[in-house]
Amino acid sequence: xxxxxxxxxxxxxxxxxxxxxxxxxxxxxxxxxxxxxxxxxxxxxxxxxxxxxxxxxxxxxxxxxxxxxxxxxxxxxxxxxxxxxxxxxxxxxxxxxxxxxxxxxxxxxxxxxxxxxxxxxxxxxxxxxxxxxxxxxxxxxxxxxxxxxxxxxxxxxxxxxxxxxxxxxxxxxxxxxxxxxxxxxxxxxxxxxxxxxxxxxxxxxxxxxxxxxxxxxxxxxxxxxxxxxxxxxxxxxxxxxxxxxxxxxxxxxxxxxxxxxxxxxxxxxxxxxxxxxxxxxxxxxxxxxxxxxxxxxxxxxxxxxxxxxxxxxxxxxxxxxxxxxxxxx
Amino acid sequence: xxxxxxxxxxxxxxxxxxxxxxxxxxxxxxxxxxxxxxxxxxxxxxxxxxxxxxxxxxxxxxxxxxxxxxxxxxxxxxxxxxxxxxxxxxxxxxxxxxxxxxxxxxxxxxxxxxxxxxxxxxxxxxxxxxxxxxxxxxxxxxxxxxxxxxxxxxxxxxxxxxxxxxxxxxxxxxxxxxxxxxxxxxxxxxxxxxxxxxxxxxxxxxxxxxxxxxxxxxxxxxxxxxxxxxxxxxxxxxxxxxxxxxxxxxxxxxxxxxxxxxxxxxxxxxxxxxxxxxxxxxxxxxxxxxxxxxxxxxxxxxxxxxxxxxxxxxxxxxxxxxxxxxxxx
Numbered sequence: 001x002x003x004x005x006x007x008x009x010x011x012x013x014x015x016x017x018x019x020x021x022x023x024x025x026x027x028x029x030x031x032x033x034x035x036x037x038x039x040x041x042x043x044x045x046x047x048x049x050x051x052x053x054x055x056x057x058x059x060x061x062x063x064x065x066x067x068x069x070x071x072x073x074x075x076x077x078x079x080x081x082x083x084x085x086x087x088x089x090x091x092x093x094x095x096x097x098x099x100x101x102x103x104x105x106x107x108x109x110x111x112x113x114x115x116x117x118x119x120x121x122x123x124x125x126x127x128x129x130x131x132x133x134x135x136x137x138x139x140x141x142x143x144x145x146x147x148x149x150x151x152x153x154x155x156x157x158x159x160x161x162x163x164x165x166x167x168x169x170x171x172x173x174x175x176x177x178x179x180x181x182x183x184x185x186x187x188x189x190x191x192x193x194x195x196x197x198x199x200x201x202x203x204x205x206x207x208x209x210x211x212x213x214x215x216x217x218x219x220x221x222x223x224x225x226x227x228x229x230x231x232x233x234x235x236x237x238x239x240x241x242x243x244x245x246x247x248x249x250x251x252x253x254x255x256x257x258x259x260x261x262x263x264x265x266x267x268x269x270x271x272x273x274x275x276x277x278x279x280x281x282x283x284x285x286x287x288x289x290x291x292x293x294x295x296x297x298x299x300x301x302x303x304x305x306x307x308x309x310x311x312x313x314x315x316x317x318x319x320x321x322x323x324x325x326x327x328x329x
Numbered sequence: 330x331x332x333x334x335x336x337x338x339x340x341x342x343x344x345x346x347x348x349x350x351x352x353x354x355x356x357x358x359x360x361x362x363x364x365x366x367x368x369x370x371x372x373x374x375x376x377x378x379x380x381x382x383x384x385x386x387x388x389x390x391x392x393x394x395x396x397x398x399x400x401x402x403x404x405x406x407x408x409x410x411x412x413x414x415x416x417x418x419x420x421x422x423x424x425x426x427x428x429x430x431x432x433x434x435x436x437x438x439x440x441x442x443x444x445x446x447x448x449x450x451x452x453x454x455x456x457x458x459x460x461x462x463x464x465x466x467x468x469x470x471x472x473x474x475x476x477x478x479x480x481x482x483x484x485x486x487x488x489x490x491x492x493x494x495x496x497x498x499x500x501x502x503x504x505x506x507x508x509x510x511x512x513x514x515x516x517x518x519x520x521x522x523x524x525x526x527x528x529x530x531x532x533x534x535x536x537x538x539x540x541x542x543x544x545x546x547x548x549x550x551x552x553x554x555x556x557x558x559x560x561x562x563x564x565x566x567x568x569x570x571x572x573x574x575x576x577x578x579x580x581x582x583x584x585x586x587x588x589x590x591x592x593x594x595x596x597x598x599x600x601x602x603x604x605x606x607x608x609x610x611x612x613x614x615x616x617x618x619x620x621x622x623x624x625x626x627x628x629x630x631x632x633x634x635x636x637x638x639x640x641x642x643x644x645x646x647x648x649x650x651x652x653x654x655x656x657x658x
Contacts, residue, residue, distance in 0.1 A: 266606035277595035309643035316467035
């Protein structure tokens, strides 16, 4: 069987994760990594794959079955998504929730015209969490959704800390509140304020001579980011930050707490959770499974932009339908 | 918008659950319940739907979009599945794992020829649990699967108890072992013997004058059913059985405990769990969501037998793709 030929566009944390994920999937082969940096400065693990400048991307048309776009949602993907869909099947993890319909429309227009297939907003949220919410809501139409994130690093909140005067460096963990999670798990359908659902814990490296009390107060009262939460601020050294906070763990919980029967007599609780040592690596593994699906969908005539809701689960696997049915149903 | 017209074949616990589930889904309409009993003896909730004898089923061709088969896997479905697929789209919860490929083949042959769509083995295991195992394995190819069932009533084990000499009535609960679940949740990838994963608890009503010690011993040493497990046997009165054990709760946990990255440096844990007050009602709600999907798949030309792996998740929902993307992605 010939392998699925893959390109990685962007070699940050997720791009590196995709390279490692491809290494776990023998039916897939990394052909090239595309970067905006000088290609010769990039060290990749794979000994046979090429490192190319982004400008060389189009020259791989016909040599690569699917491009996995590993850029950011703020500025990279809105441009790269439609551009690359003109020539290749693509997968991305576009995660700016509010702009997903607009992004979908832009990619869909190009991909439909070019006969390519692009699965957008792949990962775990958006992605797996969305799938569970969608499926659970269809199964239990009478019920409530709950999502908790963490414990994990929020890049947005970490960036917000770092912009505070007197802060040299810092990281923020979003922590789900145990009491709230347990209450949902017990079917109590609680009404939860923002403050009841998550706690925010910050580890801050201050500049020499900075006013720590003022930093702490500025963080805790910051609108949108912290003021609606209970926030803990810890001051640590740069060395402690490097030593204890270099990993990027994350995770979370999705619940559907519903009722069935006439008179809604029975409580039914669906729970899905992730506990991830590495958020970017897990996201990368999801991207790779969907890259397999995109290639197959394209071969079978399912063209244009797609979301995770449109992909039959069997397309994620290298196994045949009969193997899946025999081994896993 | 016109509603999806539904027939229920068989009016036991699951059939009644399907009727209640349809009541929660305004885009669907119950047209008729088909039974082997004398129709006039059957009392259903729905005031406008008909109750018909099974023999009248074919006369509803063109008037019903999908039949939800609520019979048992041992004798009903192997016959009804292929028979009814000749005239209608169907959904069933065929759950004899070992015979699924054979059943699929039989239904597929008929449905393909008849241009109908049949989604087989729908429910939660097989069904949702299978989907999570399949999807999680594709995302984390390096890892271990764990499934725990319960706490819930096992019909097979309850039947086995009732066949023991001196036993008048009884029920058996399968209980997952907390220590094992916690060990898996903590990423310890334990090797678990049968006895380490589940405990079996029996509530037994003995005949007057029966030898209780002998009953207990017969149950605990019963091969296949109990001898590989730690089993608790409680003797109770018929009244206690009726009062405390009339519900049919169930549930369970599916885990994928995997590793990602070069050197598999990061642990990644996916967990899915169900806590169900009523096993048949929940199964019924899943069947109804897949009934919606079957009708749409059939309209779009996806004919023949299908498993849950073949169905795009969006087809389970009455919402449009754009609504799903805006509200749930």
